Amino acid sequence: MLRTNSCGELRKEHIGAEVTLSGWVNRRRDHGGLIFIDLRDREGIVQTVFNPEIAPAAAKAAGDLRSEYVIKVVGKVALRPAGTENAKIPTGDIEVIVKELEILNTSKTPPFYINEEIEVDESLRLKYRYLDLRRPRMKENLLLRHRVVKFMHDYLDARGFTEVETPIFVKSTPEGARDYLVPSRVHPGQFYGLPQSPQQLKQLLMVGGLEKYYQMARCFRDEDLRADRQPEHTQLDCEMSFVSREDVLQLIEELYSSLANTLKPELKVIKPFPRLTYADVMAKYASDKPDLRYGLEVADITDIAGKTEFKVFKTVIANGGVVRVINAPGCGEYTKKQLDELNQLATSAGAKGLLTISLGTKGGSLNDLAQDMVKSVAAKFMTLEQIKEMAGRCKANKGDLLLIIAGELEKIYPALDTLRREIARSLKLADPHVLAFLFIIDFPLITRSKETGRWEAVNNPFTHPSDEDIPLLDSAPDKVHGKNYDLACNGLEIASGSIRIHRTPLQRKIFKVLGYSDENVEKLFGHMLEAFDYGAPPHGGFGAGIDRTMMILTGEDNIRDVMAFPKNQSATDLTFGAPSPVSEEQLKELHIKLREE
């Protein structure tokens, strides 16, 4: 027997028990005579004591132990002598007096600390991921991830959902992201595509009468990586028949709030989740996934700006542009350098420039503000009254800093969003103990493509248009809203879904508006349309990102820290060294000849 107990579970009630423990040497304190070994397993750490007077052989052997050796000890749980308790660890009241020691395996000195929470170069962590996983942070993240997924399974099972697996080798379509491809050995020159999501499959499951389906679905996208994006990620994929948007939103809200309350009770969830239309979030937060843990709302001051003598404003407005402001509270005394940095940030996010107006020093109210307290390159082109009016729009006070961006509406959103995040970050406005969920609804269904100038689906072509907007499909497709919805939290998009089209004529109509030829529709979506013809029920659902869910629950700002074996930014797996070349024989079997670049 290798163990009777885990290291981490031992408490006062185990005193007197003879236990066998196995684990890793977390730390060794060799006093010459007495040797203390902190023994670590998944559940925690316990102090073991080697006393040459009690067990001479074991004590002698313990002198050779080094960090990360794997050992088995047999000993007795004892109360620690008075005054030597360690309040920092849960097992700190007791210790194990060792009688026998067996070294199960030795270890080389690890390339980085496992027993200390020190920031280590991430490439090194990824190369030795199996060592990184021993560290408390990664271990806790993976254990929590398991409980989150388990909670979702239980939650949905209790509500009558059935988990159905869908294939990983599916058909490649030109829609959406770039597909990962798998060459077919049996069919020369042909390829499978890996699913970007099981979208069509789950709709067909609804046609198949499953009614309530879910799956922990692996999704693949061959696009560049980001802090919250990996080439493969896991989605809680869910679909229901005979539901309205309201039913789906209720389910998501219940699932996420009970999940957070159960597994992370120390985090505060604001209920009910606010629902904002896409138009609202863009106007107030310049983002479709705003962090609502802080205000810093964007205000429109186009009208006031138009009355000033500031030429930049006049030109922008004359060209149909707008002027927006964000208040940076208490930043009125920012230095030239700090203002330059904000400017830099705004311009690199696509703004033509950033106008700052410093509202003097803290103390007193906006009414006390005098012209000579105002600092801005544009100060002489506007009256004190105009400045106060702008300040009032964004609830600014004396001592604050107005950040103003002028330009074409669509083009200034990124800069406003960037500034809002930056101010919140530097002022530490986002409470790490709050989960600020919100639903975004009433997205536009169809938009004009920037590159091709053609109409394209904002979400996917299966999203049901809002009933009242259906008549607009011919006259003004861009005015049509969809029955889709997003769940965002703390600045991340967490889930996304919609009520789908379930009748062929409407689906054909959408394809027509999107400019698909009849021939293409048959080729790409014929199987879907045919399925709808056989009594497809009304249905809708969502896909929720498990990895991003883990990010908000753990507070990690990088998706790699909630995955066991993630890829780095260049999509390589540093543990295995994938991707890698393959043999000529393998290529030949797949009928593949490499191209000269």
Place this chain on the structure above:
RNA sequence: GGCCCCGUGGUGUAGCGGUCUAACAUGCCACCCUGUCACGGUGGAGAUCGGGGGUUCAAAUCCCCCCGGGGUCGCCA
């Protein structure tokens, strides 16, 4: 592909033209140490400063190119 940031003993950092024959902490090795818990003490090994080129009397330090890593835009639900 564009922009920004980073690369110094095993690890984390300091040094930012000369006093660097590269410092500190920790880890590692040896010896000492019977109540520590980031144990303590003494001694020791360990770095061609990511690579290449250039500027200079002199480069870890300045410039250029390359490589690697991260963030971001494009791309992507």
